[in-house]
Amino acid sequence: MAIISTADELFDSDVYVDLGHTLRIPLHLKCEGFNFAGSVKLRAAASMISSAVRLGLIDDHSTLVESSSGNLGVALSVVAAARSLRFVCVTDPKCNPATVKLMRALGSEVVVADRPDADGSYLTARKTLVRDLCARNPGYVWLNQYENPANWLAHYENTAPLIAKHFPDLDVLFIGAGTGGTLNGCANWFRDNRPGVRIVAVDTVGSVNFRMPAGPRHLPGLGASEPMPLVEASEVDHIVRVHERDTVRMCRRLARHGFLLGGSTGTVVSGAARWLQQHDPGATLTSVAISADMGDRYIETVYDDAWVRSTYGDLDKEQEESNG
Incomplete structure (x- = not known):
């Protein structure tokens, strides 16, 4: 039982979703949205x-x-x-x-x-x-989140060691790349303490992180329109880039199983699923992805049919054509 006195004392719920059960993705999703801010x-x-x-x-x-x-x-x-x-x-x-x-x-x-x-x-x-x-x-x-060392230290001192505690046999950790605080903190902790764990950064197409070309982006959260001081390609083992259309599809796929999660989470899960399909077809690796946020704030965007159609077109028709 957790008893707190102020709203900023509750951080970690230790909740992991086994996506192998519902989505057939061999991935454990660390849900960081169960606090009074609703996000990591x-x-x-x-x-x-x-x-x-x-x-x-x-x-x-x-x-x-x-x-x-x-x-x-x-x-x-x-x-x-x-x-x-x-x-x-x-x-x-x-x-x-x-x-x-x-x-x-x-x-x-x-x-x-x-x-x-x-x-x-x-x-x-x-x-x-x-x-x-x-x-x-x-x-x-x-406070300058973009360069403040207290940003990444929060994850070096808390997020990463908690994941390592619950998954002592962890092989791969998927982390979204935004301003770089979560990515930098976790990557550095595992480099210092568990160097055998592979760190996979998941970014959105259109973000200039990792020296990628700029492009239009419509969802807040992951990605950046200018290089982030805390994001370094040398800190990660692999980089996966996800189109926002695939973010929306994954968010809606998760929602159909009762998991209403945010755009950052949809991006990371989509990227992790693609990476695992390519690098772990036999599902032998122990993998964790960090779910940054819940989906209630995306009701008027990701989960709104009219907004999705006006922003990305008919995703269902597009999916049918790609499958056909």
């Missing part, structure tokens, strides 16, 4: 804020500010509310409407960078707005 980002949010307090960067009069496309913004909203801190999230039009409502319900201010930069990057526009807010408001403190 709660670890990073609590770590960055605690670190800033220890370093004397923030006090009771500070206002936290961060750029986020969704999950980290909600996580910081939860931690800020639990610790009676003010928080401003700078996001963009790709942020799920439900996520914006959640942050505001938790007492955070949400500012939308509604115009991309000259290269079409909302990320650059968000960071420019964050710097402008900090320059105009002396009490504002940017």
Whole structure:
């Protein structure tokens, strides 16, 4: 039994879904969404804020500010509310409407960078707005998830060793590549402690992570429109890139079995399934994938038929044609 006093104390539920039972994928899915932030980002949010307090960067009069496309913004909203801190999230039009409502319900201010930069990057526009807010408001403190070591240390010190504890015979770990905090922390821990475990990074097509070409992306979460300082190809053994269409298909496939999971999770599971089919046809490897988020925030996007058709076309017809 877990008894907590504040919303930012609950991190890990130790829940793993055996996808071999329902989807015939030899993969255990570590569900990180069973906390009050609904995602793996709660670890990073609590770590960055605690670190800033220890370093004397923030006090009771500070206002936290961060750029986020969704999950980290909600996580910081939860931690800020639990610790009676003010928080401003700078996001963009790709942020799920439900996520914006959640942050505001938790007492955070949400500012939308509604115009991309000259290269079409909302990320650059968000960071420019964050710097402008900090320059105009002396009490504002940017946590800077993109370069903050407390981001990846949260997963080095907690996420990775927990997975290793439950899976002492682990062969492969699949991790989504976004800002790189989860990937960097877990990859470094296994390199230092269990170097025989293969780390597979799963990214979305259109992301420039790993020096890949930029392209249109519609789902928040994984991927980046500019290189992330915490993402290094040398830290991983394999890289799998997933089209957003396949993300949507996998999310809906999981939902048909009662697992309503988020876009980041759909991407990672889709990439892991493809990698395992190619590299482990006999299903002899022990494999785990990190499920970053739940699906409730994607009801108006991934799980909305009209949105999917307007964004990607008729995926059912496309699937039939590819199978035919």
